[in-house]
Amino acid sequence: MTIERRRRIIRRRRTATGTVLVAGISFLAGMTDAAGLLISGSFVSFMSGNTTRAAVALAGGEAGYALVLLGALFVFVAGNALGIIVAHNAARRTFRVLLGAALILGLAAMATGPALATLQFYGIVLAMGLVNAAVEHIEGLPIGLTYVTGALSRFGRGIGGWIVGSPRRDWAVQIVPWLGMATGGICGAFLERALGTGVLWLACTLAAVLAAFTFFIPPRMQQRLAHRSMPQKTTIQPRPDA
Numbered sequence: 001m002t003i004e005r006r007r008r009i010i011r012r013r014r015t016a017t018g019t020v021l022v023a024g025i026s027f028l029a030g031m032t033d034a035a036g037l038l039i040s041g042s043f044v045s046f047m048s049g050n051t052t053r054a055a056v057a058l059a060g061g062e063a064g065y066a067l068v069l070l071g072a073l074f075v076f077v078a079g080n081a082l083g084i085i086v087a088h089n090a091a092r093r094t095f096r097v098l099l100g101a102a103l104i105l106g107l108a109a110m111a112t113g114p115a116l117a118t119l120q121f122y123g124i125v126l127a128m129g130l131v132n133a134a135v136e137h138i139e140g141l142p143i144g145l146t147y148v149t150g151a152l153s154r155f156g157r158g159i160g161g162w163i164v165g166s167p168r169r170d171w172a173v174q175i176v177p178w179l180g181m182a183t184g185g186i187c188g189a190f191l192e193r194a195l196g197t198g199v200l201w202l203a204c205t206l207a208a209v210l211a212a213f214t215f216f217i218p219p220r221m222q223q224r225l226a227h228r229s230m231p232q233k234t235t236i237q238p239r240p241d242a
Contacts, residue, residue, distance in 0.1 A: 079129020
């Protein structure tokens, strides 16, 4: 076996593993987003929607509701930051992030009752922000887990490039997050109708199952699923003698 062929096989394995993982996490995000929307009446991962709804609420004199939605934006950002902190220097970074999301969803599932409704809402939002650090790219292709607008845009641009003759075909993976979120959303909506807030325990369990799955993914492969910006090297040119 040649070195080049071996590299292609390894690359295909990494792509397949990353794609399966993205599908599972996107399904979790869609399920949680749909259930969270039905439970709280607000989005738990679609922050563009919450931004628009906050603006409309302010214009309609609903300052209290607008503040809750604006608070969700800060919590979502904090969740993304927390995901990077949790994964920092971790050998099994994806495992650690998903385990953290499972724990937060479990806490949110326990926060029942009208008095804790906002706290439960923020807990779900925090988990959805955190889970974005689980997978950031597949073989250099950026991947969104709890939002699919960018993925659909990249998918559409990939189709356009294919039509005009681009040789690249890896853009097709961009449809995976949407498929995962769409199917997860359908399941989450039906499950919320049947179980109410109990659906959050299912979301917690699914996050834990995904974490268990990723535990067996080699740490080196988990590291490759994260986007790491390479520091630029500065070359100091020697001064010419005067």
